[in-house]
Amino acid sequence: MSITTQFLRRPLTTGAVAASSRRLARAMTQHTGLETARLVVELGPGTGVFTREILRQLPVDGRLVAIELNPVLAAGLFVTHRDERLTVVEGAAAELAEAAGAPVDAVVSGLPWTVMATAERDRTLDAVAGALVPGGCFTTFAYLHAAWTPPGRRLAAALHDRFATVRRTRVVWPNLPPAFVYRATLTTTREDTAGSGSAGPRASRSSRG
Template identity: 35%
Template sequence: MSSTELAQDPLPARFMRKARRLIGPTGLFLKGFVKHPVMVGAVVPSSARTIRRVLSRVDWDNCQVFVEYGPGVGTFCRPVLDRLRRDGKLIVIDTNPDFIAYLKRTIVDHRFSAVHGSAADVEAIVAAHGFEHADYVLSGLPFTTLPPGVGPAIMAATRRVLRPGGAFLVYQYTARARALMSRYFPRIDKGFEPINIPPCVISWGYKD
C-alpha cells in the first residue's frame, strides 16, 4: 500500500494501524474489541494472576486435549503450552479471523492448532483433529451478551465434548453466566480474581 493510499484511508483505520504498530498484540486485541465487543467482552487481556488462578485446577499430567474458546491474541495460549504434555494438543477456536491469523503467525508449536469457527461446533472440530473428547475447555466468551441461543448451544456442546471428569473453565466479569452454566454443569467451583481489569469471576464446571 502506497503512502498516498494510506493517507486516503479513513482516520479510524489509520489510528488502528498506528496503534497496532505501537502496542503490538494489545493493539490487535483493542481492534478486536472495537469491531466485535459482543464476542470479545473485554478491553484488555487477562492479568497473569487471572491466568494462574484459572489454570490452577487443571490436572496437567492427565490432560491431552485442551480447548480454548475466544483465544484473542493468545494470552492463555502460551501459559497453557508451557504446562501441557509433550504429546498434548491445544485447539483454540475464534470467530475473529484477525486473531486466528495472528496466532498462526506467532505461535510455532506442533501441539497448537488455531481454528476459525464457532465454539458451538467444538465436537466436530475436536473430531477433525483426531480426538473423541477434550479433557478441559477454557472460555472467556461473554455468555450474557451473546446472540439468543448461542450461549446454550455452546454450553451443551461443551458438556458433550468433555470426557467424564473433565472441566469447563470459565472466566467472566459478572457472575450472571453461572445460572446458564449450572444447567449443564451441576457441580461448579467458584473463584474470584480482583487483580484484573475488570475484576474477574471464575467458574470451574465439572462433568461428572
C-alpha cells in the same frame, strides 16, 4: 494485534476491552488436569494469554485446539504461538466437537458470555458438556461488575443446569476489570467434595510457516 482495537471493531464477537492478565490465566488453568491432558480445547483465545499458560502446562504429547471466531485474532494466534501441539481453528465455539475430533479432557473459555444471544450461549454450553470426558473440567471467567446483572445470573444458572459441580474462585483483582473463574465438572470429584466455593472450519497447525 490489539484486543482493544478488535473490541472497538467487533464488540459483539470480541467482548473484552483489554487482554486478560497472567494472574487470571493462572486461575483459569489451575486444578484442570492440564498436566496429564491429551486433548484440550480453548474457546475464544483472543491474543493468546490463556493459550500461553495452557501450552506451558500441557504434556509434550498433548494437543490444544484453539477456536477463535475473529479472523484477525485467529491469524495472530497462529503467528505468535509456534507450537506443534497447537491447532488454530477459525470458527464458532459451538462446533468444538467437530474441531476437536475426539473426547476432550478440558475446555478453557474466554468467550464473552454476557453479550452472546441466549440460543448461542446454550448451544455452546451444550457442546462443551457433550464434548468433555467423564471428570473433564470446564473453566470460564466472569467480570466481577457483571456477575450480578441479569446476563451474569443467567450464565451461572446455565452452568448449574449442565454440570454436577460448579465452583467459583476468589476474585482476581490484578485484572482489568477484576474477574473470577467458574470451574465446572460433569461429575463430582474428591476435590469438589472437600473444597469450598460452590457457586449458588478452517484449521491450521501452528508449526507451519
